[in-house]
Amino acid sequence: MAEVTLEGLRKNYGNVAAVKGLDLVIKDQEFVVLLGPSGCGKTTTLRCITGLESPTGGRILFDGKDVTQQKPAERNVAMVFQFFALYPHLKARKIITFPLRARKASKKHIREKVEWVAEMFKLHHLLDRYVGGMPPGDKQKIALARAVVRDPNVLLLDEPLSALDEQYREEMRWQLGHIQKQLKVTTVYVTHDQREAMSLADRIILMRDGRIEQQAPPDEIYRRPANVFAAYFIGSPGMNLFPVTLEDRDLLLGKESRRLPIPEEIISKLAVTERREFVMGIRPEFLSIAGKEAGEGESCFPATIFSTEQVGNYKIFNFRVDDEIYHGMVRRKGVLEGEGMVCFDMAQARFFNKESGEAIF
Amino acid sequence: MQERKIPRMFSDRAVCYFFLFPTLVLLLFLLVYPFLSLIYNSFFRYSVLRAAVPAKFIGFNNYLFFLTDDYTWRRFVFTGKFVLLAVSIQFFLGVGIAYLFQTKFKGRDVIFTMILMPMMLSPIVVGLFWKYMFNTEWGLVNYLLSLVGLPAVDWLGNPTYSLWATIIADTWMWTPFTILLAMAAFSGIPKSLYEAADVDGASGAFKFFNVTLPLSAPVLIIALLLRLIDSFKQFDLFYALTGGGPGDATQTVSFQLYKTAFQYFYTGEASALGMILLIIIIGLSSIFIRYLTSLGEKQSA
Incomplete structure (x- = not known):
């Protein structure tokens, strides 16, 4: 659990600037949603916080400590990928314990953690199966279980529900919000779906073209959009x-x-x-x-x-x-x-x- | 629109047969007939050179001869040594080099192309190259050894060294093949799995053994299988490099087969030895193929 601060975060890919100087403070235990149309830099921002991309400029701080140059593992962050990124050659149990095994945790600790996380997500029946034939909803649960099993400082989710069917999505959305409140983990969630943003976020960070257009709690961003982009983008149909x-x-x-x-x-x-x-x-x-x-x-x-x-x-x-x-x-x-x-x-x-x-x- | 009438001179099936016919004839003459005659001949005392002498049915005697013959047994032992050493060295080298090629560095593409070159040469040519390079007096290999103060090695005249000479030449030629297949296997692994492993705090070695290797296993096993079969029946490299020598030190089973069939013209015996070789290779392959299918079933279940 940590407070995340972005100071003038910039990221260029060649000549293309994906993120153009982002200043943002994500409070401890806060659920923040980065919302915006595709290509707005939200995923790049998330990947910078994770440590999968190194920023072109600016700083990233966890609880005031500069982590800009640290590898993802050193930051103790967890990420849920858009298409799950589960290992097809491992059974669910091994996938979930991967972060613990990679850190050489004790057998006892691993057993306890698996039990705890399996209870939370109700996935006991999936533990000894390969993920190959599982429906997306189950894969999603396993991906989430793997993410939270290590007690991460920050939980990062990259469009985690976009690969799910509509009916699963509603259910998982609800569960996700519930679990985040239970775990009290600082969460950054990337989506282009404003309904997800509206229902999950403590605060929505609306982005466009590598910049923040508005950051506010969902109801405020809905009632009092800061500019015409926010006004039109939020709501369906928009303002x-x-x-x-x-x-x-x-x-x-x-x-x-x-x-x-x-x-x-x-x-x-x-x-x-x-x-x-x-x-x-x-x-x-x-x-x-x-x-x-x-x-x-x-x-x-x-x-x-x-x-x-x-x-x-x-x-x-x-x-x-x-x-x-x-x-x-x-x-x-x-x-x-x-x-x-x-x-x-x-x-x-x-x-x-x-x-x-x-x-x- | 009006439907155009194509004259129905032939039924679909007839057209089918029409196109299959040449291939079938070719297969019959080039595969089925020789194979059947191979089995047939293996039960007879017969030589193509002495066609006037009628073939004499001797049952499994040809097989028994090879299976109980010490000389043949030594050929199998040598072949086994060669296959085991050469294939495992090539495999580890190939997988290792392929893994190094995963990182981007300057001149990567040029070096990669150069590394692949030996594979494209003819084994006879490779054998001749190395024959000169292994020459005791003026060969390149001994010259290089002398630069670091090592004594000259009689590469092709000493049985132990000649084994290594053939392994080195074979490795030089065929490691690129493993590299190529391993790289294909590695590049087939989604990047997001590595990213997930990075976030999960996996070290380079942990990632290699828990992500890269198991996920590329199916392709690597195929590479191993192909190399195994290929080196088991390796002939031309030995023919050009050592000629089976010194003495008969580097005679593989396939080399013995060549001599039996085309130097002594013991057609019946050669047929039996060919069958033995075939059965061994089929046996080896089926182990791998079974493992491969079990791997596939496991993950999709």
């Missing part, structure tokens, strides 16, 4: 991003300048920035449909809903503003297609700087 213009004390939507009635206080807040153009972000679930006529004081505008899709109990409706497609999400039955009024819950709206993409409020 709607409307180009808006402030004119006098009216907010105009899109190029066609449809006037959107909004509360006076938002207008005031926008006015003090002394800018005219903004990006307004609002999540699909804060959009609704109000028939032909909108009530007084509501922020609605007329739009044509051209398609809908049913997702469980919800219905996602799609409409266009200036050829861009936007989504709303409502719990309503019946036909929604056609002309209507789309209304915004403006208390949930977020405004971004049009040039930099940074959130204003």
